[in-house]
Amino acid sequence: MEDFLVASDLTKSFDGTQVVASASFTVRSQEIFGLLGPNGAGKTTTIRMLSTVLDPDEGDIRIGGHSVAGESDAVRRLIGVCPQELALYPELSATDNLVFFGRMAGLPGGEAKARAAEILERVGLTDRAKDAVRKYSGGMKRRVNIAIALMSKPRLLFLDEPTVGIDPQSRNHIFDTVLALRDEGMSVLYTTHYMEEADRLCDRIGIMDAGHVIALGTPVELKTRIGNPDTTTLEEVFLSLTGRSLRD
């Protein structure tokens, strides 16, 4: 599989503190790439750089053959971003949220409505599509959050901790959706603190700590580093690599 995203030596500092330090990795076409790391590891900053929101201090990013630095408009047409927060308007309905973001991404009104209906069906929210999102459960809000990211028909989807604080049913629904998207040809960059989730979903995983990518490989490859992959968990690998000390 070809590399759809190539990040080389990404570095970013805020007020003299280096948050991301020479991070390099790739995300292949039709792959779910997990980016794991403790709090403050630099995952969200990395996603912000990859999604054109922040400029890296150093390093280069290419997505779908386009440079993020020089061709950000072309890159933005290829990506969809689902931030860690519920980046939506709770007073609007799910349909209105999707149509708004779709239109902001350049879709004409009719196309945006049709696409919104299609995506809401996919995430199982057709019945509640006209209700204000503030009336939704946590899991439903998370699904709307992901649905918005799909409005622009992205080829690369960034999912930043999409399953935080939701019930197992909603989580499973999100897993199925992500796997289906991958099978349809989409690349996914997925961050999470749930190791079993990463183990189940991700084709390859990068582990970040203190701004550095300290390990890269398939879940089996990473487990093999510290023991028998059949009996070792990803969480053990993670703790072995990042240590057991508490993080901010």
Place this chain on the structure above:
Amino acid sequence: MRLFIRQALLLSLKDTRLFFKDRFALGFALLFPILFIVAFSLALGDIGPEDEQLRMAVATEEENGFSREVIDILTVTETTGVDEWDPKDAGLALHEGRIPGYLLFPVDFTQRIFSGESTEILVITADGDPETKAVLDGLARSIGGRIGTLSLAVRGVTELEGLGSLDLVKLGELGAAPPSIFFTSEQVGDVEPFNATNFTLPGYLTMFVFFAAALGAEAIARERQTQTLERLLANGVRRSSIVGGKMLASLYRGLLQLFFLWVLGIFAFSIDFGTSPLAVIAVSVFMAVASSAFGVMLAALVQTVKSASSAAVLTSLTLAPLGGCWWPLFITPDWMQALARLTPHGWANDAFNKLMLFGAEGQDVLVHIGALALFAVAFLAVAVGRFRTVSAN
């Protein structure tokens, strides 16, 4: 440019929709000002018509002469409200606050009139009492005008006697001569009885248009915190479109407030737009533009929702009194009027007062409109320069 306009319009329409769904925001922007306007109009209502008649004091240093005759005419009936004072007593009474001011005719007043020389009537008032000053100025001007005509006639007769024949050219020159009587005073405008809503409504309108715009900063900060701005940016929306859209949405809200409160003022409070209603509308629109730029600037300068909220309240409650929203600027001391010039509220209120209370024309408030436009440009420049889509955390 087309993309900018499209994105800014979509964003502003979405924000406007959210505004109409937020009952508190709607109530704060439209109904809350009414409470203030009604309360303060009642409290300050009928200030002019029900005031006690202003007593005016006049004094002369002449034993006889024109000034004596003028004072006799002015004091012959009680209805004129003029009292004669001894010059020394008048000075002492002013100092002790027993009278607010007086007119003083100098000792050589009559002599100078007859000799064709200039003379003056002194208007002496306590500091910070523009109302008395305006009344005495008017009286001095009236006396000056009448005696000036008399002086001209006297000089004409004198000249004609000297010439022995009718010289029309000489008479014409006399008629063109400048008035020979002056009064030394500063013009502060005509003070007439007025409808208190004519200044309470523009004042509170200005305050609440800026207040609502400032509170809009809180919504922008919240969007930054919830990463919707970040999501928009990653979605291909330009940063400039976000700033433009936010400013447009704030402008719509401001214009809605203006429309609602002006219409209410006309029909419920009988406010008077003066002789230049279009100028009142122009000042209103520029004030709304400045307020929307102010709100976006505030959002660009604060880090969190909480700090946005605090900054909105703090700036609104500081700038409103400084800018004459709570009381008419023209009753405040000079230093406070000068301070008001540092705020957009001050320029807006001064323009409204001039237009709605003092009968100013549109051209008289062009400077005010220009100042509001400058404030808008300055606020927008800061907003564009400092606007962040990503939360600091």
